[in-house]
Amino acid sequence: MGLRTGWVGRYLRLGGYLGIVGLLASCTRPKANDDSNATLDADGSTTTRSGVDSNGASTTPDGGSRDSGRAGCDHYVAPEGNGSGTQSDPWNLTRLAAKESVAVGATVCLLGGEYGTGGRDQFVFGTSGEPGSPVTIRPAGDHVAINGSVKIAADWVVVRDLEIMNSHPERQSEVDQDQPPPIGIQRLEGLIIEGTGVSAIHNIVHDTGTYGIHLVNAGETAVANATIYGNLIFNNGWDGPAHGHGRGIRGGGTDVVIADNVLWNNFAFSMDLDELEGRAEVDGNVALGQPLRVLGPASDLSFRDNAMYGALQLGHVGRANGSLTAQRNVVAIREGNAMRIWNWGGMQVFQQNEVHVASGGNIFLEYSEESLAASPRGSDWGDNRYWWGGSHAMPFRVMDQAGIAARYPWTGAPGFRELKPDRAPAAGGTETIYLGGNATPSDNVVRYRPSAHENRRGLVVVYNWKRDPRVELDLSSLGFSEGEPYEIRNVQNLCGDEPVVGTYQPSQALFVPMSGWTTREPIGYDASTTAHPDIIKPTTFPQFGVFLVTSGRPGSFCLGR
Numbered sequence: 001m002g003l004r005t006g007w008v009g010r011y012l013r014l015g016g017y018l019g020i021v022g023l024l025a026s027c028t029r030p031k032a033n034d035d036s037n038a039t040l041d042a043d044g045s046t047t048t049r050s051g052v053d054s055n056g057a058s059t060t061p062d063g064g065s066r067d068s069g070r071a072g073c074d075h076y077v078a079p080e081g082n083g084s085g086t087q088s089d090p091w092n093l094t095r096l097a098a099k100e101s102v103a104v105g106a107t108v109c110l111l112g113g114e115y116g117t118g119g120r121d122q123f124v125f126g127t128s129g130e131p132g133s134p135v136t137i138r139p140a141g142d143h144v145a146i147n148g149s150v151k152i153a154a155d156w157v158v159v160r161d162l163e164i165m166n167s168h169p170e171r172q173s174e175v176d177q178d179q180p181p182p183i184g185i186q187r188l189e190g191l192i193i194e195g196t197g198v199s200a201i202h203n204i205v206h207d208t209g210t211y212g213i214h215l216v217n218a219g220e221t222a223v224a225n226a227t228i229y230g231n232l233i234f235n236n237g238w239d240g241p242a243h244g245h246g247r248g249i250r251g252g253g254t255d256v257v258i259a260d261n262v263l264w265n266n267f268a269f270s271m272d273l274d275e276l277e278g279r280a281e282v283d284g285n286v287a288l289g290q291p292l293r294v295l296g297p298a299s300d301l302s303f304r305d306n307a308m309y310g311a312l313q314l315g316h317v318g319r320a321n322g323s324l325t326a327q328r329n330v331v332a333i334r335e336g337n338a339m340r341i342w343n344w345g346g347m348q349v350f351q352q353n354e355v356h357v358a359s360g361g362n363i364f365l366e367y368s369e370e371s372l373a374a375s376p377r378g379s380d381w382g383d384n385r386y387w388w389g390g391s392h393a394m395p396f397r398v399m400d401q402a403g404i405a406a407r408y409p410w411t412g413a414p415g416f417r418e419l420k421p422d423r424a425p426a427a428g429g430t431e432t433i434y435l436g437g438n439a440t441p442s443d444n445v446v447r448y449r450p451s452a453h454e455n456r457r458g459l460v461v462v463y464n465w466k467r468d469p470r471v472e473l474d475l476s477s478l479g480f481s482e483g484e485p486y487e488i489r490n491v492q493n494l495c496g497d498e499p500v501v502g503t504y505q506p507s508q509a510l511f512v513p514m515s516g517w518t519t520r521e522p523i524g525y526d527a528s529t530t531a532h533p534d535i536i537k538p539t540t541f542p543q544f545g546v547f548l549v550t551s552g553r554p555g556s557f558c559l560g561r
Helices: 093-098 369-374
Strands: 009-014 017-021 075-077 107-110 114-116 122-125 135-139 144-147 149-153 157-160 163-165 191-194 199-201 204-206 210-216 227-229 233-234 248-258 262-266 269-283 286-288 292-294 300-304 306-310 312-314 323-327 329-334 338-339 347-349 356-358 367-369 379-382 385-387 396-399 404-409 432-435 445-450 458-463 470-473 485-490 501-503 510-513 544-550
Touching: 017 300, 093 122, 163 347, 191 385, 204 210, 210 233, 248 262, 262 269, 269 286, 286 544, 432 544, 470 544
Parallel strands: 075 107, 107 135, 114 144, 122 149, 135 157, 144 163, 149 191, 157 199, 163 204, 191 210, 199 227, 204 233, 210 248, 227 248, 233 262, 248 269, 262 286, 269 292, 269 300, 286 306, 292 312, 300 323, 306 329, 312 338, 323 347, 329 356, 338 367, 347 379, 356 385, 367 396, 385 432
Antiparallel strands: 009 017, 396 404, 445 458, 458 544, 470 510, 485 501, 485 544
16 A cells, blocks of 8 residues: 655635645555456445436436536626627627626626637637636536637636637648748637736636647736636647647746646647746646646746656756746656756755656756856755666766766766765655666555635546556545545546546545546547657556546536537
8 A cells, every 4th residue: 555645735826816725635545456447336336437428418417517507697698699798688709808898806607508610710808807806707507618719818807617629620730830820720829818817717728729828928918917727738739840839838927826737738848838937836737748848037936746747847048047946746757858957046946756767868857057056055955756767877967057968877966966865765855766677666646636716626646656457546635525426537538538427435445447548639630641640649547647526517528529
């Protein structure tokens, strides 16, 4: 049995205030005796994945509904509406964009259905709220999909629980630049954020243009106090002649919080934050496959509790960054270089992290010595664990001020003076290093991340190092009580794979299978005809799985696309 503390220290900012949510517990007791698509309770009964109807909704009778329903709506919008904005006579998105009658603090509710036709359709919302009284845009109850682009050109706005996507089939261009001309790529960015105090919460953003969510931080549209929380962001971008182009989240801003998002199969990077200013918090995110980059130039970066199945880069050699605090992160990579840490001039705290390199590559790539030279206190490294499957004993690669790279063993590497290598776990702040083998621990790890914005909702991240066919979950860590319905979905194919459903019984063990899950293919992308068939990565199961757990809400995620 392996026991590991879950993600701790949640930071979120909504409408100008900072909340700190502490939690947690996590444990896993894998019992490897079943490789089916069903889960077995402790008494041997079976909890199967439910069927779904033609809309992709769960067919379970006790699935529940979205918590807020139609209550609290001040205005209504419908796909075919053209009226006064009431529930019986709703607006459409075009009329909503033109309205000045949306008051500070109002809630605009979108009735269920699909808005737009894809391509270059764009909805622009320009009515601002105030700190503490944002304008909120959300579904009235049933699932809402916006087929096109959404731009928030206003301050203090909350956008939540929407699906933002693009059905246009074109995914290739003959022009290799991040923003190709309109001819060739007929899809815009998904959610574009401009201004101050905008929050994007629990949205599903996929198959859009170059950026799934773009924090525009330039000129008069400089972003400040933005919160990007709990979004599922995947399959965004397009394929060019040289390589894929696409970021799940791109841009930056001043005083930005990016937390609890899951990003996968975006065509170049999971996250690419290159315009950060002031303090930035990038905490509790999950990135699968594509690299995650936080380039700065933030003066104070918190990078905590992130789970990555792919490479990580913090900082950039071409710009000066401030201080960095990186704690309790997990970086796992099948092959190649796991991590770059570049040019942080202030204090660097790197503690309680885990790094796994299966074969080849280096643990740290191009850690700039100039970072240490600029810091009066040096770097605070301790209690980290490294698994390295390479064949030589020199896994560090360090770059000096002249740009000359050299490889170093565990001792003697510039910038790692406090490392005290040991091949077995040790106490007192020493680094724990495992050389050779398959670069994996002996115990599985399950991490729980409850939502700060919805009861009985959260992420479960499973590092199935032992490759067990099923893993046990404890839904009490996400706020479930006895008798409450649950729905467990594979985020990599949220609507294509049937969810695991049931009623929570604390006295019965709940297992989820770690095989039989798939990943969703991008709209219009054909790996057999592209020059870069490796843009879209295969599912990370059985070694790594991410599940979205909710209280069971039929029709809340899928329109059948």
